Amino acid sequence: MLVKTFGAAVQGINATIITIEVNVSQGIRFLLVGLPDNAVKESQQRIASALQITGHKFPHQQIVINMAPADIRKEGSAYDLPLAIGIMAASGQIKKEELERFVIMGELSLDGGLQPIKGVLPIAIKTREDGFKGLILPKQNAREAAVVNKLDVYGVENITEVIDFLNGKSQLEPTIVNTREEFLNNINLSEIDFSDVKGQENVKRALEVAAAGGHNIIMVGPPGAGKSMLAKRIPTILPPLTLHEALETTKIHSVVGNIDSNTSLISQRPFRSPHHTISDVALVGGGTFPQPGEISLAHNGVLFLDELPEFKRTVLEVMRQPLEDRKICISRAKFTIEYPASFMLVASMNPCPCGYYNHPDRNCVCAPGIVQKYLSRISGPLLDRIDIHIEIVPVPFEKLSEMKDAESSHKVRERVINARQIQELRFREIDGVYCNAQMSSKQMRIFAQIDKASSELLKNAMQRLNLSARAYDRIIKVGRTIADLDDSENIQSNHIAEAINYRNLDREGWAG
Numbered sequence: 397m398l399v400k401t402f403g404a405a406v407q408g409i410n411a412t413i414i415t416i417e418v419n420v421s422q423g424i425r426f427l428l429v430g431l432p433d434n435a436v437k438e439s440q441q442r443i444a445s446a447l448q449i450t451g452h453k454f455p456h457q458q459i460v461i462n463m464a465p466a467d468i469r470k471e472g473s474a475y476d477l478p479l480a481i482g483i484m485a486a487s488g489q490i491k492k493e494e495l496e497r498f499v500i501m502g503e504l505s506l507d508g509g510l511q512p513i514k515g516v517l518p519i520a521i522k523t524r525e526d527g528f529k530g531l532i533l534p535k536q537n538a539r540e541a542a543v544v545n546k547l548d549v550y551g552v553e554n555i556t557e558v559i560d561f562l563n564g565k566s567q568l569e570p571t572i573v574n575t576r577e578e579f580l581n582n583i584n585l586s587e588i589d590f591s592d593v594k595g596q597e598n599v600k601r602a603l604e605v606a607a608a609g610g611h612n613i614i615m616v617g618p619p620g621a622g623k624s625m626l627a628k629r630i631p632t633i634l635p636p637l638t639l640h641e642a643l644e645t646t647k648i649h650s651v652v653g654n655i656d657s658n659t660s661l662i663s664q665r666p667f668r669s670p671h672h673t674i675s676d677v678a679l680v681g682g683g684t685f686p687q688p689g690e691i692s693l694a695h696n697g698v699l700f701l702d703e704l705p706e707f708k709r710t711v712l713e714v715m716r717q718p719l720e721d722r723k724i725c726i727s728r729a730k731f732t733i734e735y736p737a738s739f740m741l742v743a744s745m746n747p748c749p750c751g752y753y754n755h756p757d758r759n760c761v762c763a764p765g766i767v768q769k770y771l772s773r774i775s776g777p778l779l780d781r782i783d784i785h786i787e788i789v790p791v792p793f794e795k796l797s798e799m800k801d802a803e804s805s806h807k808v809r810e811r812v813i814n815a816r817q818i819q820e821l822r823f824r825e826i827d828g829v830y831c832n833a834q835m836s837s838k839q840m841r842i843f844a845q846i847d848k849a850s851s852e853l854l855k856n857a858m859q860r861l862n863l864s865a866r867a868y869d870r871i872i873k874v875g876r877t878i879a880d881l882d883d884s885e886n887i888q889s890n891h892i893a894e895a896i897n898y899r900n901l902d903r904e905g906w907a908g
Contacts, residue, residue: 399492401482402499403475404522405468406515408733409647409688411522413499415464416475418482423458430463432470439473442504443480450508450556455487471685474513477502477532480555481562490562497529500558508555512536514653517646520544530570532558536657538571540650543643543660545575573660576639582663583636590629590805595791596622602786602898604808607633608815609877610831612719612741612781614704616900617788618751618758623744626788627700630742631665632805634698635813641696644736648688648695666697672706676714682726686733691718694739704743705773712778715741719781722828741782745774756789771901776866783833783870785901815880832877837869844876850892857896867902871895 398419404411426440444454461479463470478500485492501519503511512534520541523531530548531541538551550568552558560566590600599615599622606613607630615623637645646662649655655662670679670690681689691699701707718724722738747753748767753760760767816831822843823829835843846854854871857863863871872887874895879887 397486397488399482399486399495401478401485401495402528403463403478403501404499404515404519405470406518406651407468407731408686408735409518409651411515411518412465412468413522413526414468414470414475416478416482417462417464418479418486419460420455420483420486421458421460424456425458425460427458427460428463429461430466430470431468432463432475433472435473436463436470436475439476439479439504442473442476442506443483445506446476446480446504446508446555447484449506450554452484452489452555452559453487455483457487459483459486472514473503473511474501474515476504477510477555477558480504481558484559485562490559491564494562498532499523499528499530500532502532502534502552504555510534510552510554512653512657515651516540516655517543517643517650520547520549521647523547532561532568539573539657539660540646540655542571542573543575543646575661579639579642579661579663582661586632586664586805588629589632590808591802593622593625593629593802596626596788599626599786599788600803600808602784603630604633604812605874605877605881605894605898606630606740606742606784607808608812608881609783609819609874610740610833611783611874611877612743612833613784613786614743614745614779614782614901615786615788616745616747618746618755618790621788621790623788624700624702627669627698627702627742627744628667629805630698630700630740631667633808633812634665634740635809635816637663637665637696645696648692648736652687652693654693666694667700668694668697669700669702672701672703674707674711676708676711679711680714680718680724680726680737681735682728682733686726686731688735689724691715691724691737691739692735695736697739699739699741701741701743704745705770709773709775713775716777716781722834743782747787754787779901780866783874784898786898787900811881814883815877818880818883832873832880835873835876840869840872840876844872844887846872846875846887846892847889850875850887850889853889853892854896861896861902863896863899863902867899871899874898 401416403414405414447454484490516537524547532550535551535553542549548570551571561568642661668690677683679689718737724735724737726733748762748770750761752758753767819831875887875891878891878894
């Protein structure tokens, strides 16, 4: 008897429905075709053991299984459950009438229990798009899939529950999640706050400007100055995720299996901080079995690169294109996959190998020329994509010990949200541009014009400080953001003056 069940394969962050055709006939062979990988081929042993232990019969006949479309590679153990259901239906142990209404996914244990799988949210979205009534999957993944409305999601603990449900012997309760309510309840939850940081008011201001305009930022300072502490609090001042952004972010994390059983939707902006030994593939994504990299996991959030010069040169260079295009295209001989990568880059570094160049109290012990050599580990094209450079000095004891409360993240976020709303209105007619950092030179001439006084100030600053040519556009972009924070329609000279102070690394002679 020929029977069809339905599963799904995840490619990039989208899913494709897989039709599993099972034919049981006379013979003794087990044939599995349709480009399965080793994990799929090994499903026979898991299925046979699960059916035996749960009191069901694995047919001792010829079983031919085709997984269509046959040109898409099927990877992983998530096909165990649809394969097992297909085998049982083809051998007459399950009624086949209901099978065409459901997409079924799940990894089987030897005792018939179900293990959680990856990529559930893209699968659920595709299931609804293709008009299926419901999705049957492991209970641990049910809340994640239930984010998709107008779809019945059934979370099951073992294969027996699925068999009894399809045979009409029992009913399964669909998992229901009020997506909007849960999202709104968790959107402002955070254990850390800007008020935890003592002092560093100038750095906090720079981070506020960066968050308001979507600017990339690099912090330069000695060990213990608070660079990592400040970076970790940037998501708390960024505008809250919209529901669309939350769904998009959750899809990416679902593909790599980062969603736990108690989470249905990611409601906080991601903060990713990879170690400096990371490979270029781990950062941008790809690999033998393509997975999103750290830059995609930081989508709609913050990518923090601590000790930037310690990262391998090749790793840093592969970020140049995603920083401009806000997506990464992985092209290989057998596949091409596109992952979103719209993130805010936050980097930190010591000013020199010993860490104490320009320190107010300690002397730098680096040899002449070493500071410049250390800084040159970061290429000019990459540094050109970082709008704000800010120096950090250690907080004096008086600031650390004072009891006065610092400004909270909530207050800073309100100003950032107001500035972002101004930018959304400004760029509403332009696709793909939603903040000042994304402006092209042509758009700057329209939206970021400066008056004669500001132009003269910028000219003098570039001459006296020997700022590089690439600093010119960056200063005007940052000045536009500072003007938005001040709710000023035009860029004033004081906005440009503040923006000039955020280009430390461009100053000739800064590194000796």
